[in-house]
Amino acid sequence: MIMGASGSKIEKALGDQFPEGEHYFGLENFGNTCYCNSVLQALYFCLPFRDQLLDYYSQNKSVGESEENLLTCLAELFTQINSQKKKTGVIAPKRFVQRVKKQNELFRSYMHQDAHEFLNFLLNELVDILEKEAKASEAKASKTVSGNQGQEKVSNGSINGPVNGTTPPIVTWVHKIFQGTLTNETKCLRCETITARDETFLDLSLDIEQNSSITSCLRNFSSTETLNAEDKFFCDKCCSLQEAQKRMKVKSAPRILALHLKRFKYIEQLGRYKKLSYRVVFPLELKLCNTTDDAPNAEAEYSLFAVVVHVGSGPNHGHYVSLVKSHNHWLFFDDENVEIIDESVVQTFFGSTQEYSNNTDHGYILFYESSDPKAQTD
Numbered sequence: 001m002i003m004g005a006s007g008s009k010i011e012k013a014l015g016d017q018f019p020e021g022e023h024y025f026g027l028e029n030f031g032n033t034c035y036c037n038s039v040l041q042a043l044y045f046c047l048p049f050r051d052q053l054l055d056y057y058s059q060n061k062s063v064g065e066s067e068e069n070l071l072t073c074l075a076e077l078f079t080q081i082n083s084q085k086k087k088t089g090v091i092a093p094k095r096f097v098q099r100v101k102k103q104n105e106l107f108r109s110y111m112h113q114d115a116h117e118f119l120n121f122l123l124n125e126l127v128d129i130l131e132k133e134a135k136a137s138e139a140k141a142s143k144t145v146s147g148n149q150g151q152e153k154v155s156n157g158s159i160n161g162p163v164n165g166t167t168p169p170i171v172t173w174v175h176k177i178f179q180g181t182l183t184n185e186t187k188c189l190r191c192e193t194i195t196a197r198d199e200t201f202l203d204l205s206l207d208i209e210q211n212s213s214i215t216s217c218l219r220n221f222s223s224t225e226t227l228n229a230e231d232k233f234f235c236d237k238c239c240s241l242q243e244a245q246k247r248m249k250v251k252s253a254p255r256i257l258a259l260h261l262k263r264f265k266y267i268e269q270l271g272r273y274k275k276l277s278y279r280v281v282f283p284l285e286l287k288l289c290n291t292t293d294d295a296p297n298a299e300a301e302y303s304l305f306a307v308v309v310h311v312g313s314g315p316n317h318g319h320y321v322s323l324v325k326s327h328n329h330w331l332f333f334d335d336e337n338v339e340i341i342d343e344s345v346v347q348t349f350f351g352s353t354q355e356y357s358n359n360t361d362h363g364y365i366l367f368y369e370s371s372d373p374k375a376q377t378d
């Protein structure tokens with residue numbers, strides 16, 4: 001373990017304002033694993049997520065090596081950070097990184113990886129593991145009818161088993177934290193029938209434009225698109241392909257809203273991906289306005305608590321760092337190093353108005369927490 005000099009600097013800077021029970025630990029880099037470290041820091045400071053993992057660890061401590069998976073490794077890592085005697089320092093997330101590489105060959109090389117792809121992979125993997133566990137404990141519970149006391153259910157929809165042959169989806173705590181629902185409305189321009197189709201998401205990927213803001217990106221995300229020519233819509237009522245208007249709205253907003261800015265764009269003429277360094281303003285407080293009118297949390301309000309930043313000018317090389325808000329202080333995590341930064345520094349990660357700029361540190365994944373107390377209780 002390396003003793004981070006930056007750690008003691010934070011302790012000095014915060015003095016007796018150092019939040020009680022909190023730990024600011026850097027993460028060792030095992031050769032281009034900054035994509036993983038930056039996402040881990042953002043998730044560690046996502047408190048509902050951290051709490052669930054700490055609970056999970058304390059309930060499953062006795063799990064043997066053979067049953068090791070990404071969830072147990074992550075729960076172990078978070079517990080390790082949380083139970084440090086020291087307030088600051090550096091931790092090596094070795095077992096977790098090894099598990100990631102074992103599980104997914106995409107992340108096995110020492111090449112530069114995409115932090116958003118990693119976040120996606122991780123959350124989906126955790127969902128899979130939790131769903132399997134919920135199914136297994138259900139099967140156990142149905143065998144021994146009275147034997148399920150004291151067993152906490154991870155699922156909340158499928159306790160009574162299949163009804164009329166359809167199994168309701170298992171809602172894990174990962175869903176409860178990150179999942180929202182989009183509704184995709186398509187209106188046939190001939191008969192005006194509206195077809196609505198819902199889909200769930202764990203994060204939203206947004207197209208970006210130069211000199212824009214998250215609010216305008218979200219507005220564009222929900223803007224009306226016309227389906228015509230080659231791209232007509234099959235209307236069930238007209239029983240034929242018709243021109244249609246399509247729009248996507250947020251039907252239920254998640255507790256934690258993860259927004260991915262599509263900064264890596266495939267440029268046909270170049271035959272490769274290019275990084276868009278566009279300036280996209282992300283506010284500390286965000287109002288989600290592209291919700292459906294009948295959404296229970298229309299005009300959902302959010303506060304920014306973490307940003308994964310891509311550093312560098314191209315998609316195939318570079319570095320990831322993260323900005324995290326903890327107990328009203330902003331922290332800057334760069335692998336082993338942790339620093340306190342002023343809130344005003346956050347805006348230096350918006351992007352650049354010119355294509356070639358010395359500043360290549362750009363907000364890439366934004367994490368917002370709902371300020372609605374109703375959303376916190378579930």
Ligand SMILES: [Zn+2]
Nearest residue numbers: 188191235238
């Ligand atoms: Zn129609």
